[in-house]
Amino acid sequence: MTTRILHILAFLLLWGFPAFAAEVVVVQGERMAPFEAALRGFKATAGVRSVERLVLSEQRGADVVRSVREARPRVVLAIGREALARLKEIREIPVVYVMVATPESTGAASRNVTGVAMNVPAERYLAFARGTLAGRRVGLLFDPARTGALAKEAAQAAERQGVALVSREVRSPRQAMQQLATLRGKVDVLWLLPDPTVVTAETMEAIALFSQENRVPVIAFAAKYLQNGALAAFEVDPADMGRQAGRMARRIMDGAAVEQVPAEAPARTTLRLNKTVARNLGVSPDLREE
Amino acid sequence: MKRWLLCALLCLFTTFSAISPIRAEDNASDRETLGLYYEPHDLEIAVATRSPRPLSHSAENITVITADDIERLNAHTLAEVLNTVAGVQVDLRGAPSIGATFELAGATSRHILVLIDGVTINDQLDNIAFTGQIPVQNIERVEIVKGPASSAWGSALGGVVNVVTKEPQKGSRFGGAAYFSGGERGTRDGRGELSGTMGSLGYYLAGGNLRGDGFRPFNASERSDLYAKLRWDIPENRGTVRLTLNYQKIGVEEGLFTWRDATSRLTNRQLFSTLSLDYALSDRLTLSGTLKGSRLDYNRNESLISTGEPSAFISNDEITVGGATLLTWRQGLHTVTGGVEYDHGKSDTSVSYPAWPDYNSAFSVRNDKWGLFLNDTIVWGPFALTPAVRYDLTSATGDHFSPSIGAAYSLTDKTILRAFAAKGYSLPRLRPEFRTPEKGWSIQGGLETSEIPFLWLRGTWFRSTAEDPTDRTVREGVEVEARTVPLFNTWLTAGYVFTDATSRSTNTEIPGVARDRWDLGLHYDDRTIRGALTGHYAWWNTPGDWGGKYKNFIWDLNLGWRLYRDRTTETEIFFTGHNLFNGRQYPDETFINPSRWFEGGLRITW
Numbered sequence: 001m002t003t004r005i006l007h008i009l010a011f012l013l014l015w016g017f018p019a020f021a022a023e024v025v026v027v028q029g030e031r032m033a034p035f036e037a038a039l040r041g042f043k044a045t046a047g048v049r050s051v052e053r054l055v056l057s058e059q060r061g062a063d064v065v066r067s068v069r070e071a072r073p074r075v076v077l078a079i080g081r082e083a084l085a086r087l088k089e090i091r092e093i094p095v096v097y098v099m100v101a102t103p104e105s106t107g108a109a110s111r112n113v114t115g116v117a118m119n120v121p122a123e124r125y126l127a128f129a130r131g132t133l134a135g136r137r138v139g140l141l142f143d144p145a146r147t148g149a150l151a152k153e154a155a156q157a158a159e160r161q162g163v164a165l166v167s168r169e170v171r172s173p174r175q176a177m178q179q180l181a182t183l184r185g186k187v188d189v190l191w192l193l194p195d196p197t198v199v200t201a202e203t204m205e206a207i208a209l210f211s212q213e214n215r216v217p218v219i220a221f222a223a224k225y226l227q228n229g230a231l232a233a234f235e236v237d238p239a240d241m242g243r244q245a246g247r248m249a250r251r252i253m254d255g256a257a258v259e260q261v262p263a264e265a266p267a268r269t270t271l272r273l274n275k276t277v278a279r280n281l282g283v284s285p286d287l288r289e290e
Numbered sequence: 291m292k293r294w295l296l297c298a299l300l301c302l303f304t305t306f307s308a309i310s311p312i313r314a315e316d317n318a319s320d321r322e323t324l325g326l327y328y329e330p331h332d333l334e335i336a337v338a339t340r341s342p343r344p345l346s347h348s349a350e351n352i353t354v355i356t357a358d359d360i361e362r363l364n365a366h367t368l369a370e371v372l373n374t375v376a377g378v379q380v381d382l383r384g385a386p387s388i389g390a391t392f393e394l395a396g397a398t399s400r401h402i403l404v405l406i407d408g409v410t411i412n413d414q415l416d417n418i419a420f421t422g423q424i425p426v427q428n429i430e431r432v433e434i435v436k437g438p439a440s441s442a443w444g445s446a447l448g449g450v451v452n453v454v455t456k457e458p459q460k461g462s463r464f465g466g467a468a469y470f471s472g473g474e475r476g477t478r479d480g481r482g483e484l485s486g487t488m489g490s491l492g493y494y495l496a497g498g499n500l501r502g503d504g505f506r507p508f509n510a511s512e513r514s515d516l517y518a519k520l521r522w523d524i525p526e527n528r529g530t531v532r533l534t535l536n537y538q539k540i541g542v543e544e545g546l547f548t549w550r551d552a553t554s555r556l557t558n559r560q561l562f563s564t565l566s567l568d569y570a571l572s573d574r575l576t577l578s579g580t581l582k583g584s585r586l587d588y589n590r591n592e593s594l595i596s597t598g599e600p601s602a603f604i605s606n607d608e609i610t611v612g613g614a615t616l617l618t619w620r621q622g623l624h625t626v627t628g629g630v631e632y633d634h635g636k637s638d639t640s641v642s643y644p645a646w647p648d649y650n651s652a653f654s655v656r657n658d659k660w661g662l663f664l665n666d667t668i669v670w671g672p673f674a675l676t677p678a679v680r681y682d683l684t685s686a687t688g689d690h691f692s693p694s695i696g697a698a699y700s701l702t703d704k705t706i707l708r709a710f711a712a713k714g715y716s717l718p719r720l721r722p723e724f725r726t727p728e729k730g731w732s733i734q735g736g737l738e739t740s741e742i743p744f745l746w747l748r749g750t751w752f753r754s755t756a757e758d759p760t761d762r763t764v765r766e767g768v769e770v771e772a773r774t775v776p777l778f779n780t781w782l783t784a785g786y787v788f789t790d791a792t793s794r795s796t797n798t799e800i801p802g803v804a805r806d807r808w809d810l811g812l813h814y815d816d817r818t819i820r821g822a823l824t825g826h827y828a829w830w831n832t833p834g835d836w837g838g839k840y841k842n843f844i845w846d847l848n849l850g851w852r853l854y855r856d857r858t859t860e861t862e863i864f865f866t867g868h869n870l871f872n873g874r875q876y877p878d879e880t881f882i883n884p885s886r887w888f889e890g891g892l893r894i895t896w
Contacts, residue, residue: 029320034328040672040700053669054620067574080320101323194326201817202855222327227779228817276778 022052024249025073027064029082030057034238038079038098041242046075046249056082065089075249078115084108094258098245099238101194103263104149114248114263116241119150119194120234121265122157125219128232128271129189130163133217133283139187140167141176143197150193170197177206184214192220192230204228215281226274231281236266329776349676349696349710350439351734351750351769353377355432357456361893362815362822364471364848364866366479366500368404368424368432372451374811376771376785377436379804379828380421381877384509384884385502386477388422388542394436395752396765396789396803397448401716401728403439406453407534409562409582414608414637414657416719417445423540423558427469427481428496428517430456436769437752438714438732440692441678444631444661447716447730447756455534458492458521459485462858466896469498471864473889476510477502492521504543505884508553511542529569529576536562547880551595552602558588571617578616578629585609600644608637612659623668631661637720655720657686672700682715687727690715705739708750716756730756746773762794765803776815783811801836802877804828808843820850830877837880842873844883858896865890 024046028035043051052071054064064086068076078084078097087095088108097103097115129135138158142151151167158165166187168179176198183190190211192199208229211218217231226233248261278284353375365371366386373380373392380392391399404411404419411419431454439446459465466484471477481498494517501512515538522531537560544554566580585608592602616629640652665678676696683689694712701707715729736750753766767789774782791803799805806829814821825843832838850864865888872886 032321032324034324035320043672052621081323082320099320099324194323196322196326199326205818224327224329227776 022050022071022073023048023253024051024075024077025068025071026051026053026077026079027068027083027087028053028055028079030080031055035079035099037238038242038245039077041239041244042077042098042246042249043242045243045246046253047246048249048253056086068093074253077245077249078108081106084113084115094249094252096245096249096252098241102147102149112258114252114258114261116245116248116264116266118236118241119265120221120236120269122150122154123161124234124269125191126154126157126161126163128234129191129219130161133189133219133231135163135188135217137164137166137187137189139183139190139216140165140193141170141179141195141198142167142193143171143195144169145171146197147193147195150195154191154193173197173200173203176203180206180210183216184210187216190216190218192218192225194221199225211277212280217277217281217283223272226272226277229274229277231274231277231283233272235270235272237268237270240268241266349674349698349708351377351436351708351710351736351752353434353436355434357430360426360429360432362813362820362848362850364850364864364889364891365426366471367422368426368429368451368453369422371426371429371432372421372434373826374809374824375434376807376809377769377787378434379807381881382422382883384506384545384881385475385504385511386422386479386500388504388509388511388544391418392421393803394434394449395754395767395769395787396791396800397754397756398802400719401446401448401756402451403443403446403449404451404453405443406536406562407455407564408566408580408614409536409564409584410610411560411562412445413586413588413606414610414635414655414720415606415639416721417717419451420540420558421451423513423538423560424453425481425496425498425500425513425515425517425538427467427483427498428455428494428519428536430454436750437710437734437754438692438694438712438730440682440690440714441680441694441712442663442665444659444680444682444690444692445715445717445727447714447728448754455517455519456483456485456494456496458487458494458519460487460492462486463488465858468894469891471866471889471891473502473866474887475503475505477887477889479891490523490525492523494519494521505887506882507546508543509545511540513538513540515539524569529567532564532566534562534564534566536560545880546595548595549880552592553595555591555593556588557590558586560587561585574620576618578618579613580615581613583609583611603642603644604639606637606639608635610635623670625667625669626664627666628664629662631659631663633657633659635659639721653721655686657684657717657720659684674698684717686720687717690727690729702741704741705737708734708736708738710734718758726758728756728758730754744775744777746775747771760795763791763800764794765789765791765800779816780812780814783809783813785809799831801832802830804877805831810843818852820848820852822846822848824848826875828875832877836878838877839874839879840877842871842875844873844875845870860893860895862893863890864893 026039054067068090076093076095078087078095079099081100084097084100085106091110091112095113099118101118103117129138140154155165170176170179207218211229220230220233223233223235244267251261252258355371360371369380372378377395378392394402399418433452435450437449439450443450463486465486469481471479479500483496485494496517499514504510518535520533540558542556544556546553562584564580564582569577571577587607590604594601610633612633614629614631616627619626635657638654642650660683661680663680668675678694680692692713696710699707711733713731715727718727732754734750734752738748740746748771750769756763769787771785787807789803789805791800793800808827810825812823825845827843828840830838830840847867847870850862852860852862854861867888869884869886876883
């Protein structure tokens with residue numbers, strides 16, 4: 001019996017080792033649930049037979065770039081910011097990224113890099129603010145070191161849509177609360193960026209209070225803030241973004257040049273609403289994305 | 291000691307709170323970024339089994355409790371934390387830090403391995419860990435594997451409780467926390483921790499003192515504990531070296547045993563230490579090595595109730611030294627972990643009866659254990675296969691072969707199917723009269739899904755056997771857990787476990803195993819006010835002459851109000867009402883559960 005079990009185990013251990021030359025090498029920072037979901041989505045649409053995975057938190061001082069090069073994959077999938085930043089030296093293999101909030105901040109912008117950014121385009125937020133909420137003045141707090149690029153993109157989008165973007169630079173949560181007070185009476189809608197300086201447990205309380213006292217709806221970037229007093233949030237699904245990245249990788253493996261597969265925003269977003277907040281603000285609860 | 295500790299904590303807090311924290315780096319980590327989008331429990335998936343893997347690839351039935359969960363419970367000891375987990379039945383026996391037995395799906399304390407930093411807390415003589423004596427201040431995470439884990443850890447027929455301690459705080463030289471609570475019957479708990487990183491050297495220190503007069507006659511307890519961890523990051527991010535020291539001293543009055551006219555007083559001292567290395571040998575190969583040592587020293591003094599005269603002295607001194615080396619190789623579909631473990635254990639016991647010196651005895655036992663293990667995680671698309679084997683050679687109880695195989699299949703993004711089969715064993719009590727280990731098989735099957743809107747659901751069916759030369763026992767049942775998503779800062783939790791445990795030699799139910807267990811919870815957290823109303827109910831089906839009473843739910847209320855919070859500092863006052871409705875729930879009248887009692891306190895973190 002024992003011998004039979006050992007034979008079965010030996011077979012299982014050896015099974016799959018021929019996968020040395022993987023079609024796709026996946027690099028991710030940590031094993032976290034959203035990353036795993038994105039990878040599952042990628043595999044569902046990329047149509048690849050062999051995938052090798054490198055998890056940075058488990059590799060410690062290993063030379064990941066060298067490992068990727070040795071595997072000679074047809075495409076590298078970078079999941080998360082840390083992975084994309086680590087892969088910036090790779091210029092000769094197509095790199096597709098996913099679950100990266102600000103790809104440009106990684107220094108990996110190159111002709112061989114494309115992917116799906118995590119952020120919903122500014123146009124979608126502003127269209128919702130202007131169209132559905134009838135807000136002509138949109139307030140924005142941002143830390144230039146964290147979300148300066150997103151704020152710049154927001155300013156350009158606001159100009160195109162004819163929305164007045166009332167933005168304030170902040171460098172600490174305390175300053176965020178001070179600057180929030182200066183927006184009183186000057187904005188119709190407050191828009192939250194994924195900025196850890198601005199969005200903290202402490203500031204969210206102040207933002208909720210600001211929203212209630214001034215009847216200013218808050219639009220957030222994740223549904224978790226609906227319970228903190230935000231009116232609406234545009235939610236993105238990691239598995240969806242993974243599937244989108246998988247389709248991009250498939251096109252590259254089918255022969256398209258990376259330049260022909262430009263970076264994309266999340267194709268599918270879900271508008272989530274807090275109807276109690278809507279009622280309290282006197283906003284129609286059957287809100288729709290414009 | 292207590293006054294000294296509180297003064298020291300106050301001084302440290304005053305000093306360090308004046309120091310400005312270092313500004314966070316601009317390049318946010320993935321965890322920090324995702325933390326903006328998701329709740330922490332939506333990110334935590336990795337578990338520290340011998341081969342760390344995400345829960346979506348784990349075939350075993352695993353529950354993870356985080357430091358935040360522990361804080362939310364206002365818990366004092368590991369036993370209180372375990373008592374909130376579906377499938378874990380804890381028999382809390384009075385004041386905090388009184389020894390509490392516990393079981394996992396019908397497997398009793400003796401079959402469950404409890405580890406802190408990879409060092410077993412189970413004593414050698416009885417193979418039992420007293421989870422009621424383990425402080426929670428230094429705990430980062432508790433991972434509970436329900437079912438045999440012998441293919442990874444050796445003697446663990448019923449499961450594993452793996453305690454992962456906190457790491458030195460990064461990004462700051464000084465961080466810490468101070469905690470004080472006080473309650474009825476002289477219950478007082480004072481704790482503190484300091485943590486930081488200077489260059490490549492990090493430190494974490496924690497200590498505390500917990501005491502209470504108990505809730506039955508002769509049921510007081512006092513525990514003091516100290517914990518230290520030093521971590522050195524090897525240059526070029528190639529690995530780390532860690533040194534840990536963990537000391538606890540516990541004095542417990544165990545209660546009145548009227549049926550034998552005795553009271554018992556226990557003094558327990560424990561010291562655990564580890565020196566460990568994690569090092570990347572190559573891009574695919576990681577080496578981990580640990581040297582470990584522990585000393586357990588307990589003395590039990592028994593006296594006659596009727597005369598007050600001493601009736602028995604039992605002393606036991608245990609020393610264990612050992613080490614483990616692991617290699618982890620990641621290639622293609624595989625993550626292979628193999629290693630060797632060695633423990634040398636020695637236990638000296640003496641028993642003396644002042645009135646009957648002829649019955650005095652002393653014995654010494656030793657156990658040398660070698661363990662060789664190899665396990666693999668093969669991930670192929672949505673399918674993960676986890677074969678594992680372990681071979682143990684023990685000087686006291688012979689050799690043991692423990693294979694296991696598990697599979698997890700992600701049916702959809704939100705649904706995972708699991709199956710797991712394992713052979714396991716448990717070392718016996720190492721007293722001369724018990725030298726036969728128990729062994730058995732377990733199979734489990736389960737499903738975890740969040741397909742139903744706003745609901746997370748997990749169900750597991752299990753069947754486990756355990757046999758020794760005198761008996762064969764079978765435990766089978768189902769476990770169901772459910773949790774709603776937070777709505778208006780409020781969520782519900784529920785758990786139900788049915789366990790049918792029978793002895794095949796007598797064809798009767800095993801007394802002392804909880805047959806039905808319910809856990810219900812109503813939780814609220816708006817980041818300023820938090821609250822949890824939790825209820826536990828267990829039906830033990832014990833023999834009538836045990837005098838047990840268990841027809842009531844036991845309801846506890848935990849409240850907290852965060853008075854002040856900025857980016858680095860937080861102050862919270864909290865309150866706990868234990869056994870709100872004065873319910874009775876105990877399988878044995880010797881250990882009546884505490885009646886209603888209240889406590890409150892203050893927690894400061896910086």
